[in-house]
Each structure stands twice: as C-alpha cells, then as structure tokens.
Amino acid sequence: MTLYDQLPALLIAVPLFxxxxxxxxxxxxxxxxxxxAAVVMTFIISCSIAATVIGGETIVYEMGGWPAPYGIxxxxxxxxxxxxxxVTGSSAAALIFGAKSLADEVGEEIAPSxxxxxxxxTAGLTGMVVxxxxxxxxxxxxxxSLSTYILVSAGPDRRALVATYRYIxxxxxxxxxxxIGVGFLYMSTGTLNTMDLAARLGDVTELRPVLVAAGxxxxxxALKAAIFPLHSWMPNAYTFAPNVVTVFIAAASAKxxxxxxxxxxxxxxxxxxxxxxxxxxxxLAPMAILALFAGSMLAxxxxxxxRLLAYxxxxxxxxxxxxxxxxxxxxxxxxxxxxxxxxxxxGGMFMAVACLALxxxxxxxxxLAGAGRAMPWTMAAFVIGGLGLIGVPLTPGFISKWYxxxxxxxxxxxxxxxxxxxxxxxxxxxxxVWKVIEVAYFKEPRANAAPIEGEAxxxxxxxxxxxxxTGIWLGINSYVPVTLATLGAETLLGAR
Amino acid sequence: xxxxxxxxxxLTMLVLVAVAILRTDNLFTAVMxxxxxxxxxxxxxxxxxxxxxxxxxxxxxxxxxxxxxLGALALTAEKDRSPPVGSVVPLISAVxxxxxxxxxxxxxxxxxxxxxxVHNHVAPWYLEKTPELIDVPNVVTAVLASFRGYDTLGEVFxxxxxxxxxxxxxxxxxxxxxxxxxxxxxxxxRNLRHHLIPRIVGKMLVxxxxxxxLYVQFHGxxxxxxxxxxxxxxxxxxxxxSLLEGDWRGRELVPEWFSxxxxxxxxxxxxxxGVACMVMGGRFLDYSALDSHDPVHGQHLGILLVELGVGMxxxxxxxxxxxxxxxxxxx
Numbered sequence: 001m002t003l004y005d006q007l008p009a010l011l012i013a014v015p016l017f018x019x020x021x022x023x024x025x026x027x028x029x030x031x032x033x034x035x036x037a038a039v040v041m042t043f044i045i046s047c048s049i050a051a052t053v054i055g056g057e058t059i060v061y062e063m064g065g066w067p068a069p070y071g072i073x074x075x076x077x078x079x080x081x082x083x084x085x086x087v088t089g090s091s092a093a094a095l096i097f098g099a100k101s102l103a104d105e106v107g108e109e110i111a112p113s114x115x116x117x118x119x120x121x122t123a124g125l126t127g128m129v130v131x132x133x134x135x136x137x138x139x140x141x142x143x144x145s146l147s148t149y150i151l152v153s154a155g156p157d158r159r160a161l162v163a164t165y166r167y168i169x170x171x172x173x174x175x176x177x178x179x180i181g182v183g184f185l186y187m188s189t190g191t192l193n194t195m196d197l198a199a200r201l202g203d204v205t206e207l208r209p210v211l212v213a214a215g216x217x218x219x220x221x222a223l224k225a226a227i228f229p230l231h232s233w234m235p236n237a238y239t240f241a242p243n244v245v246t247v248f249i250a251a252a253s254a255k256x257x258x259x260x261x262x263x264x265x266x267x268x269x270x271x272x273x274x275x276x277x278x279x280x281x282x283x284l285a286p287m288a289i290l291a292l293f294a295g296s297m298l299a300x301x302x303x304x305x306x307r308l309l310a311y312x313x314x315x316x317x318x319x320x321x322x323x324x325x326x327x328x329x330x331x332x333x334x335x336x337x338x339x340x341x342x343x344x345x346x347g348g349m350f351m352a353v354a355c356l357a358l359x360x361x362x363x364x365x366x367x368l369a370g371a372g373r374a375m376p377w378t379m380a381a382f383v384i385g386g387l388g389l390i391g392v393p394l395t396p397g398f399i400s401k402w403y404x405x406x407x408x409x410x411x412x413x414x415x416x417x418x419x420x421x422x423x424x425x426x427x428x429x430x431x432x433v434w435k436v437i438e439v440a441y442f443k444e445p446r447a448n449a450a451p452i453e454g455e456a457x458x459x460x461x462x463x464x465x466x467x468x469x470t471g472i473w474l475g476i477n478s479y480v481p482v483t484l485a486t487l488g489a490e491t492l493l494g495a496r
Numbered sequence: 497x498x499x500x501x502x503x504x505x506x507l508t509m510l511v512l513v514a515v516a517i518l519r520t521d522n523l524f525t526a527v528m529x530x531x532x533x534x535x536x537x538x539x540x541x542x543x544x545x546x547x548x549x550x551x552x553x554x555x556x557x558x559x560x561x562x563x564x565x566l567g568a569l570a571l572t573a574e575k576d577r578s579p580p581v582g583s584v585v586p587l588i589s590a591v592x593x594x595x596x597x598x599x600x601x602x603x604x605x606x607x608x609x610x611x612x613x614v615h616n617h618v619a620p621w622y623l624e625k626t627p628e629l630i631d632v633p634n635v636v637t638a639v640l641a642s643f644r645g646y647d648t649l650g651e652v653f654x655x656x657x658x659x660x661x662x663x664x665x666x667x668x669x670x671x672x673x674x675x676x677x678x679x680x681x682x683x684x685x686r687n688l689r690h691h692l693i694p695r696i697v698g699k700m701l702v703x704x705x706x707x708x709x710l711y712v713q714f715h716g717x718x719x720x721x722x723x724x725x726x727x728x729x730x731x732x733x734x735x736x737x738s739l740l741e742g743d744w745r746g747r748e749l750v751p752e753w754f755s756x757x758x759x760x761x762x763x764x765x766x767x768x769x770g771v772a773c774m775v776m777g778g779r780f781l782d783y784s785a786l787d788s789h790d791p792v793h794g795q796h797l798g799i800l801l802v803e804l805g806v807g808m809x810x811x812x813x814x815x816x817x818x819x820x821x822x823x824x825x826x827x
Contacts, residue, residue, distance in 0.1 A: 001777060009780035013771055016653060020764035023660065024757070063646040065782035070621055072646045113660040120657055127650070139650035146657040150664050161665070184600055190617030200617070212600035 008061040008074045011045045011084065011130060014038055015123035023116035028108065031115035036095045038119050042126060043092045046084040053081045054483055060132070068132065069193035075132025079336060079488025082481060083129040083259050086343045090251035091122040097351055097463035098244030101358055105242040106154050114154050121147035121248075125256045134182045134268075135192045137260055138175065141224075144256070145171045148249060152241040163236035170223060170233040174257075177220025184213035185268075194267060201272035214269050214276070218261060218283060225257035227284070227321050228291030231314045235298075238310035243354035246306060250313055251347035255339045258320050262332070266492035270327070277327035284325035289421055291318025296428035300435065305353055305363040308432060309346065312389060315425060316342045322418065323404050331407030332489035333482070338400035340481045341388070341474060345397060348467040349385035352378050355456035355464060365439050367449075372441035374452040377461055379440050381468045386433035388471055391426050396474040399482065401426070499543060500607070506540045523569055531562040547720035548636050551712070555728040560814055563735055568821055630795045632717040640722065641799040645781045648802070649766050652809050656763045659813040663756075666820045698740045705733035713807050717796070723803040727810025734811075735818050743822045750815055758812030765805035769798055 018038035022031045053059060053076060061074040076084070095102075095118065106114050124144025128137050149171070153164040186192055188209050189200040204210060219230075226234040234254070238246050269276045295315030302308040316338070323335025355378040356371060357363050372379045388395035401422060408418035455461065474481060513536065517529045534557025541550035605612035626638045640648055706729075713726030738746025770781040778785025783798020785791075 001774070001779065006774055006780070009770075009774065013767065013774070013780055016649070016767045017764070017771055019653070020656070020760035020767070023656075023760045062779060063781055064642060065779045065784060066643050070618055070625075071643050110664050113664050117657060117660060117664075120653060123653075133647075136647055136650070139647050139654070142654045143650055143657060146654060146661055150657065150661045153661075153665060180597070187604055187614060190613040190615070190619070204613075206603040208603040209600040212596055215596070 005061075007045050007049055008059055008076055008130060009063070011042055011049070011088075012074075012123055012127050014041050014045070015119045015126075019116045019119040019123070022119055023112050025112060029103075031112045032095070032099065032102065035115040035119050036092070036099075039088060039092045039095055039122050042122065043085070043088040046081065046088045046126070049076060050081040050085050050480070050484065053078050054480070054487075056487055069191045069196040072131065072133045072136050073193065074130045075194065076130050077488065077491055078484040079259070079262070079491065080129045082336065082340055082484040082488065083256065084126055086255060086340050087125040087129065087252045088122060090343055090347050091118070091248050093347060093463055093467055094244050094248040094251075094351075097247065097354070097460055100457060100459050101354060102242065102244050104358075105156055105244070110154060113150065117147040117150035118248075120144075121151060121253075125252055128256050129259055132194050133192050134185065134194055134197060134264070138179050138182060141175055141178065141260075144253065145175060145224075148253060151245045151249070152237050154245070155240040155242050157240050159236070160240035163233075163240040167233045167237045170230075174220045174223035177216045177223065178260075181213040181215075181217035181220065184209040184216070188213075194263065198268045198271065201268065204272075207273065210269075210273060214265070214273060214279070217264050218280070221257045221261040221264075222284075222287070222321075225254045225261065225317060225321075226314060227287050227317055228294050228314055229287070231291070231295075231317075234314065235307050235310040238313070239304060239306045243306075243350070243357050247347050247350040247354065250309070250350050251343040254313070254317055255320075255343055258317070258324070258335075258339060262324055262335070262492060265324075266327075266332075270492075271494060280327065281325045284321045288318045288321035288325060289418075291315055291321065292421060292425035293428070296425055296432065299432040300428065302432075303365055305356070305365050305368070305436065306350075308365070308436070309349055309353065312429065312432060313342075313346060315429070316346070316389070318425075319401070319404060319422070322422075323407060326407045326411065327493070328407050328410050329486070329489045329493060330403055330410060332492060333485045334400055334403030334405075334407050336485035336488050337403055337478070337481050338397075340485070341396035341400045341471075344467060344471045344474060345385050345388035345395075348464060348471055349382055349389075351460070351464040351467060352382035352385065355460050356382075358456055358460070359452050359454075365436055368436070368440050369443035369449075370440070370445035370452075372437075374445075375455050378456050378464070381464050382440075383433075383437060384468050384472065386429075386437070388475070390429045390433060394472070394475045396471050396478070398475060399478045403482075503540065503543055503607075506536055506543065510536050510540070527562060527565040527569060530565070531558045534558040534561070548640075548722065548725070551720055551725045552728070555725055555732065559732050560728055560735070560818075563732075563739070564818060564821055629792070630799070631792045632796070632799065634717055634719060636720070637716050637722055637799065637803075641802055642781075642783060642795060645783075645798075645802060648806070649770065649781065652763050652766050652806055655809055655813050656759055659756075659759050659816055662817050663820055695740045698736055702733050702737050705736065706730055709733060713803065714800075716803055717799060723806025723808075724810055726803075727807040728814060730807070731811045731814030731818075734815050738818065738822070743819065747819060752816065752819055755812045755815040755819070758808045759816060760812075762805045762807070762809030762812060765808065766802050769801045769805070773798070 015038050018034055022034040025031050025034060049059065059076040062068070063072045063074065121144050124140045124147060127140030128144065131137055131140065149164050149168055152167060153160055182192070185197060188204050188206070189197055191197055191200055201210060223230040238250055241249065265276070265280055292315050295311050295318060299308045299311035299315065302311055320335045320338050323331045323338065326332070353363060356368060356375065359375060360367055360371070384395070388397040391397040391401040404422060405419055408415040408422065411418060510533065513529055513533045517526050517533065520526050520529065534553055537557060538550045538554040541553055622635055622639055622643065626632065626635045630638045630642055632638050709726045709729030712721035712729055713723060716722030716726070734746060734750055737749060773782045773785045774780055776785040776788070784794045786797050787794035
C-alpha cells in the first residue's frame with residue numbers, strides 16, 4: 001500500500017495518534033504546537049482527498065482490511081470531502097489564529113487536556129463525515145461531543161459551566177435518539193454499513209421500526225444541529241465558550257450533524273420509505289422557516305455580540321434545513337454550499353469578534369462604540385462577513401442563496417412563498433448587521449471609556465484576513481464548493 | 497419457556513427498582529438501589545447470553561459507579577434537600593417516547609427467533625470465518641477487537657476524553673467555604689481504618705480481585721472478558737484498597753501522575769498498533785500485517801496489544817476519577 005492509498009485512514013490516525021501525546025506534554029506552548037501540527041496535517045490530507053474525488057470518484061478504505069459489511073469502511077465522496085475540508089480547515093485556522101489569545105484565555109494548567117480535546121474534536125467531526133458505517137458515526141459523534149464540552153467549559157466566565165451542562169443534556173438526548181434509531185435499523189436489516197443498509201432496507205416488509213428509526217434519527221440530529229426550536233443549547237454555548245473555540249465550533253460542529261442528516265435521510269431512507277421526502281419536508285420546512293425569522297429577530301434584539309452571531313447561526317442553519325427539505329438537486333446543492341460558505345463567513349466573523357474582545361475586554365455591542373476608527377482592519381473584516389450573511393453579490397453568501405432560490409423556484413406556487421421568506425430573512429440580517437456597524441462606526445465612545453490600545457496584533461489579524469479573503473474568493477470563483485456540492489447532491493438523490 | 501419467565505421476573509424487578517429510585521429522597525438508598533438496578537440488568541444480559549456485556553455491567557454499574565456515588569455522598573449530605581418538582585411535561589414526553597418505541601417493537605422479531613434478520617446477515621459470517629481468519633474461541637472478542645476494531649479504538653478515546661472532561665470540570669470547581677482542609681480530610685479518610693473487620697476482610701480480597709482482573713484481561717480471547725472488564729476490575733481492587741486504608745494510602749500505591757499516564761498510554765498504544773499495521777504494509781488496524789509469515793498470529797498479537805491498551809486506559813480512568821472525586825471539596 002502506498003502512502004497515497006493510506007490517506008483516508010491517516011485523516012483519522014494522525015489526530016488520534018497525536019492527542020495522547022499532546023495530553024502528556026506539560027511544557028508551555030507545546031500542546032498548542034502539537035495540536036496545530038496535527039490539525040494542519042489533516043487539512044492538507046483532506047485537500048488532497050478532495051482533489052481526487054472532485055472528478056466524481058468515490059474512495060473506499062477498509063479499516064482493518066475487512067470488507068463491508070463485516071468490517072467498517074471509510075466511504076469518501078464529494079460531499080464528505082467538502083465537509084472534511086471545512087472541519088479541518090476551520091480547526092487549523094482557529095488554532096493558528098489562537099496562538100496568542102488561547103494562552104490568555106485557557107490557563108496553563110488545563111492546556112494539555114484542552115488541546116488534546118481540540119485535536120480529538122477535529123478527529124471526531126472528521127470521523128463522522130468520512131465513515132461509511134452508521135454505528136461508527138455514533139462513536140465519533142461521542143468523541144466530538146465530549147471534546148466539545150471540554151472546549152466550551154474552558155470559557156473564562158463561570159457561566160460557561162452552566163452553558164456546558166445544558167449542552168451536555170441536550171447533546172446526549174440527541175445522540176441517544178440517533179442510537180435508538182440505528183438500533184431499530186440494525187434490528188430490521190442486520191447490518192450497520194450505510195450502503196448495505198440502503199440496499200437491504202428495500203427488502204424489509206415491516207416498515208414500522210424503520211419509520212420510527214427515521215423519526216428518532218432525524219429529530220436527534222436536528223437537536224444536535226440546533227434547528228429551531230431545538231436550538232436552546234446553542235446561543236449560550238457559543239457565547240461563553242472561549243472566543244477561539246467559538247470560531248471552530250460555529251464554523252464546523254452543527255454542520256456535521258446536518259451532513260449526517262442528509263446522508264441518512266437521503267442515502268438510506270429516501271429510496272426505501274414511500275413518501276419520505278414529504279415526511280422530511282413536513283418536519284423540516286416549518287422548522288426552517290421559523291428558524292429564519294425567529295433567529296433573525298432574536299439577533300436583532302440581542303445586546304451581546306457573540307450571542308447575536310449565535311442567533312444569526314440559528315437563522316443560517318434554517319437556510320440549510322430549508323435546502324434539505326426541498327429534496328431537489330438545486331435545493332441540496334444550496335444547502336451543502338451554504339454549509340461550507342456559512343462556515344467560512346461565521347468563522348471569519350467570530351475571529352473579528354475575538355480581536356475586538358481582546359482589546360475591548362467586552363463583547364457587549366454598546367461598549368464597542370468607536371471600534372470602526374480604533375480597529376479599522378478588524379471592523380472591516382467583520383463588515384465583509386456581515387455582507388456575506390446578508391447575501392450581497394460577490395460574497396459567498398450570495399452563491400448559496402442563489403442555489404436555494406433556484407431550488408425554491410422549482411417547487412411551484414409554494415416556492416414563490418419560500419423565495420419571499422429567503423428575501424425577508426436576508427433583510428432582517430441587514431438590520432442586525434447594521435446594528436453593530438452603527439455603534440462601531442457612528443457612535444462616539446463614552447467620555448470615561450478607557451482608551452483602546454489600537455488594532456489587534458498581527459498574529460490574529462493576518463489569519464482573520466486570510467479567512468475573509470478566502471470568503472471573497474469563494475464569492476467570485478465558487479468552482480470547488482459548487483462542483484463538490486452538486487456531485488454530492490446528485491449522489492444523495494441517486495441521480496448519479 | 498423458563499427463560500421467558502425469568503426475563504419477565506427480572507424486567508418487573510427492574511421497573512420496581514427504577515420507580516423506587518425515583519421516589520426515595522434518601523440519597524444513600526438511591527445509590528444502593530441503583531447498584532441493585534445494575535445487578536438486575538447484568539442478570540438480564542446474562543439471560544440473553546451476552547456474558548461479556550453482563551460482566552461489564554456488573555463491574556461498572558454495580559461496582560465502580562456505586563463506589564463513586566458513595567465517595568461523593570461521604571462529602572455531602574445524605575438527604576436530598578430539594579424534593580423533585582413534579583412536572584407534567586417530562587411525564588408526557590417520556591410516555592409518548594415510550595409508546596413510540598413500543599409501537600415499533602411490536603413488529604420486532606420474537607426473542608431468540610433463529611429466522612430474525614440479525615441472525616442471518618453478518619452474524620453467520622463472523623461465526624464461520626472467525627476460526628479461520630482470527631482463530632480465537634470467543635467470537636465477541638474477534639468482532640470487538642478486530643472486525644470492528646475501529647469502533648473500539650473510538651470507544652477507548654471516548655473513555656479518555658471523558659476522563660479529561662471530569663478532571664477539567666473538577667479542576668474548575670472552587671472549594672466552598674465549608675470545604676475541609678487537606679489534613680482534616682486525611683484524618684476523616686483514615687476513619688475507616690478503625691473498622692477492623694471490613695478492613696481485614698477487604699484487604700484479603702484485594703489481591704484476588706486484581707488477579708481476577710488480570711485473568712479476565714488475558715483470557716478475553718477464550719472466554720467472556722477483555723480490556724474493558726479487566727480494567728474496571730483492577731481499578732476496583734485499587735479503589736477498595738483506597739477506601740479501606742484511606743485515600744492517601746491509595747495515592748501512595750498508584751500516584752496520580754501514574755494513573756493519568758496510564759490513561760494516555762493505553763489510548764496511545766491502541767492507536768500505535770493501528771499505525772504499526774500501516775508501517776508494516778497493511779491497512780490501518782489490519783493486525784494480519786504484524787506478522788508477515790502468519791496472518792493469524794498477527795491477529796493474535798494485535799488483539800493482545802489493543803486489549804492491553806483498553807485495559808490500561810480503563811484502569812487509569814477509573815482510578816484518576818476516583819481520586820479526583822475523593823479529594824473534591826478539599827482545599
């Protein structure tokens with residue numbers, strides 16, 4: 001076997017191998033260095049895998065050399081490769097960005113376990129997107145969830161503990177629902193491999209357990225993906241987590257649950273349960289539409305910048321859920337591209353917020369008066385991100401909304417309503433983004449406010465701008481995500 | 497027939513105990529009852545012929561969890577101060593969820609039906625191929641450590657992260673005003689030493705528990721057992737010793753740096769075996785590559801090593817968490 005053939009396994013093996021080492025490194029700065037090395041490595045591997053699958057190929061890697069369905073296989077197609085790039089890329093970007101600020105926020109004492117958890121969180125999320133086994137998804141879901149709890153609980157504010165506790169309870173319910181569903185699927189088919197499940201479900205005559213499984217799995221994943229009204233864990237988890245952790249989890253973690261939902265609901269249930277697309281639409285579309293409005297409205301009335309962006313994420317997850325509910329190539333392409341693009345946009349915005357928090361020692365919007373002059377580069381990055389959230393042309397947000405609108409127009413009369421909903425929600429995004437801009441650029445700082453040291457340090461500013469420029473690049477030339485997403489959507493719907 | 501009657505009896509007991517746990521406001525009683533709950537559950541698994549799972553449930557559910565709960569209780573009050581608030585919403589959702597599951601299970605195959613799908617797809621292949629490909633008598637071990645060894649690797653890391661999580665959270669809890677000083681705590685933990693009979697009898701048990709743990713560890717290929725159960729047993733031996741002789745003596749026996757080293761080293765060993773297989777020219781976790789002449793011998797070696805990794809991590813995690821809890825609230 002050449003090194004090239006081993007790449008899929010190395011994607012998981014490298015971080016798993018590094019995590020225990022990082023945990024044992026007690027010297028200053030070394031755990032961070034180990035984590036960064038491992039995560040950058042996985043990012044390079046996933047880019048190289050993406051370059052292979054963009055031609056329409058699917059990579060199958062048999063773990064332990066045992067063929068499916070007896071052993072566990074990794075199954076990487078365009079969709080998994082795109083998500084793997086998102087997970088490893090945002091993890092690497094956040095770690096490099098946090099080289100300085102993480103040392104401030106996370107104490108020396110817990111640094112080894114914090115960075116070990118960071119590596120494992122990346123491995124867990126990557127493992128979920130590359131595996132071809134329904135139970136293996138659960139195992140890596142556990143790895144990613146438990147390590148995310150550690151990352152969130154490291155927040156400097158003690159309210160981080162309460163937020164984590166809430167997250168643990170909701171996350172555990174979500175994962176348990178998923179497991180119950182997989183249990184029923186195993187009972188009905190005797191297999192756990194996703195391809196084999198899809199093939200064998202066709203012969204199952206007693207559909208009751210399968211239907212219940214579909215319900216449990218979809219609702220459990222909706223809970224983990226924070227689709228409104230199951231989002232209650234998300235705003236506080238994002239708000240009280242260390243700033244750099246928020247960059248990573250806001251960019252990647254909910255997306256992976258949405259990915260699994262697409263995989264299971266389309267690759268497995270879509271062909272085997274009669275009218276499954278209707279069931280899915282009836283469940284997801286109302287939740288998505290509510291999410292678009294409720295998330296945006298909550299963001300408009302929010303005073304804490306991090307929580308504002310978290311509520312905005314609730315709305316943005318709504319767009320993705322809406323695309324999933326459409327069950328058409330255009331709708332799914334829109335959903336997949338938006339997963340990727342929103343990850344880039346939100347990641348960049350939370351980086352800007354971390355820069356602001358470093359200088360202002362507060363993320364209350366009212367305290368940020370004058371930030372536009374004191375920190376021009378940071379605020380410019382934030383504004384470009386905000387334009388992406390709204391969906392202005394030449395930003396990545398425009399590309400994904402374009403495909404969502406195309407998908408909606410295919411739906412006939414109801415589609416026109418969906419287009420209105422998408423446009424109205426984008427206008428609401430204008431309001432909450434403007435709210436921040438107004439304070440930062442047009443409000444005089446209070447007379448007694450402490451003077452600001454000036455722009456954020458270059459070690460933070462440069463990674464922020466690399467992410468922002470990546471976003472602009474994706475808005476102009478969206479070849480990679482759109483090609484991978486279209487391939488992915490066609491595979492999911494069985495059109496290929 | 498007798499199996500069904502026995503199962504019915506056990507399940508009824510299970511429900512009764514569960515209701516009793518909910519209704520009691522004495523935490524000590526609740527802890528004892530949850531130990532009994534796990535024991536009944538273990539018996540249930542045994543009736544269903546899942547000896548490995550039964551062993552794990554007995555050791556972890558009835559043994560270690562009970563000890564951890566008691567350790568926590570020793571530092572807090574015995575009575576639940578705020579009685580549980582009765583609310584209708586959780587009741588309704590629990591009943592609704594339960595009914596959905598029952599609705600689905602009504603179409604499940606009968607217990608032990610040889611025609612059930614689960615017995616006719618991958619399971620026969622495992623039974624047929626294990627002697628030829630892996631050659632261990634216990635097929636459960638073959639599936640767990642080799643055929644689905646990638647899952648088990650993930651599970652070891654779950655245990656590893658859980659330990660890191662508990663340590664990170666306990667490290668953040670600031671000592672309360674009424675917390676005790678270290679000397680006072682050691683004084684208190686020495687108290688059990690005055691109870692001569694449990695101390696003498698208990699200490700006699702410790703070597704046998706550890707020996708049995710080692711037996712379960714290295715006999716996992718042949719009978720029920722393996723790293724998860726063995727790790728819990730060895731840790732139970734150390735924890736029993738700490739309870740009888742005082743936590744400080746336990747920490748002398750297994751220092752904290754050593755138990756946390758075990759946690760990481762076990763997970764590292766498992767991952768390294770996987771990487772070693774790649775270096776030897778096979779796929780990740782393909783133990784056959786470990787011996788270029790005899791793939792079956794490679795499988796034996798691989799399973800031995802990964803089970804050892806599992807055992808190390810589980811032992812380390814249990815002991816680390818026990819010490820951390822026992823010292824909780826100490827300034």
